[in-house]
Amino acid sequence: MSSQRSTSSNKITDDELNGLILRLQTLLPQLDQSRHGRVSAAKVLNEICSYIRRLQNEVDGLSGRLSQCLDSMDLTGFDAEIVRDLLQQ
Amino acid sequence: MNNPHRLNPTSLKSRFTTRFLRALTKIRAQKPISSSSPTEIFRRYRRIKVAADKSMAYSVRSRRIWSRAMLCKLRSRSYRRQDPCSGRRSGKTNQAIMKKSSNENTTTRREDGVGFVEEADELRQLVPGGETMNLCNLLDETAHYIKCLTTQVQVMKKIADFYSF
Numbered sequence: 001m002s003s004q005r006s007t008s009s010n011k012i013t014d015d016e017l018n019g020l021i022l023r024l025q026t027l028l029p030q031l032d033q034s035r036h037g038r039v040s041a042a043k044v045l046n047e048i049c050s051y052i053r054r055l056q057n058e059v060d061g062l063s064g065r066l067s068q069c070l071d072s073m074d075l076t077g078f079d080a081e082i083v084r085d086l087l088q089q
Numbered sequence: 090m091n092n093p094h095r096l097n098p099t100s101l102k103s104r105f106t107t108r109f110l111r112a113l114t115k116i117r118a119q120k121p122i123s124s125s126s127p128t129e130i131f132r133r134y135r136r137i138k139v140a141a142d143k144s145m146a147y148s149v150r151s152r153r154i155w156s157r158a159m160l161c162k163l164r165s166r167s168y169r170r171q172d173p174c175s176g177r178r179s180g181k182t183n184q185a186i187m188k189k190s191s192n193e194n195t196t197t198r199r200e201d202g203v204g205f206v207e208e209a210d211e212l213r214q215l216v217p218g219g220e221t222m223n224l225c226n227l228l229d230e231t232a233h234y235i236k237c238l239t240t241q242v243q244v245m246k247k248i249a250d251f252y253s254f
Contacts, residue, residue: 023228045211051235059141060138068130070133086251
């Protein structure tokens with residue numbers, strides 16, 4: 001089986017697929033490779049979906065929090081300084 | 090004093106933060122007299138949520154299929170009077186997105202012999218523009234999308250914590 005990129009053929013190679021799935025696995029701390037070794041692609045995608053949903057819910061919750069404290073936000077004098085301070089905390 | 094965590098002003102995180110704070114300033118200015126009625130707070134929550142997604146999508150711009158899809162969706166929201174995503178401008182964008190994603194890899198969407206079609210379909214619903222992507226693109230876009238989501242959460246959390254005292 002050739003190892004070159006199959007850009008002209010119809011199927012992506014197993015290697016490419018595995019590489020992409022593996023990369024996603026590294027994003028999931030709970031499926032840390034050193035402890036779990038090979039995990040099925042289905043499980044990785046499953047966990048990825050849960051992870052995305054969790055993150056989207058967090059954005060939701062944080063939007064709610066911000067809407068509550070928007071009044072107390074002193075955003076006057078907003079400039080790069082504030083941004084830098086915020087991100088360096 | 091040497092700051093080892095010097096922030097890269099062109100980083101995604103930095104671009105997102107600047108845009109998002111700017112948007113928050115606008116939203117705060119828009120509100121009527123200090124009314125904290127539930128309706129008003131809900132409206133603000135919706136606006137902030139849109140601002141968060143908008144700030145992220147604009148920070149990524151059109152470099153990603155998912156960000157293009159999100160920008161198209163956001164733009165069609167503001168052209169609500171016309172048909173969403175079938176008006177001239179947004180309709181063209183939609184076609185462009187689909188054209189771009191299908192050109193890059195001719196793999197068909199349903200992979201035979203692959204044991205995770207259901208999970209992939211579920212993922213397609215979660216990633217913006219996922220329905221138009223082939224499997225290869227979907228997995229690639231997902232990784233980037235997650236990276237951006239975590240940045241978004243991280244920055245929003247910092248802002249919320251900062252202004253919560």
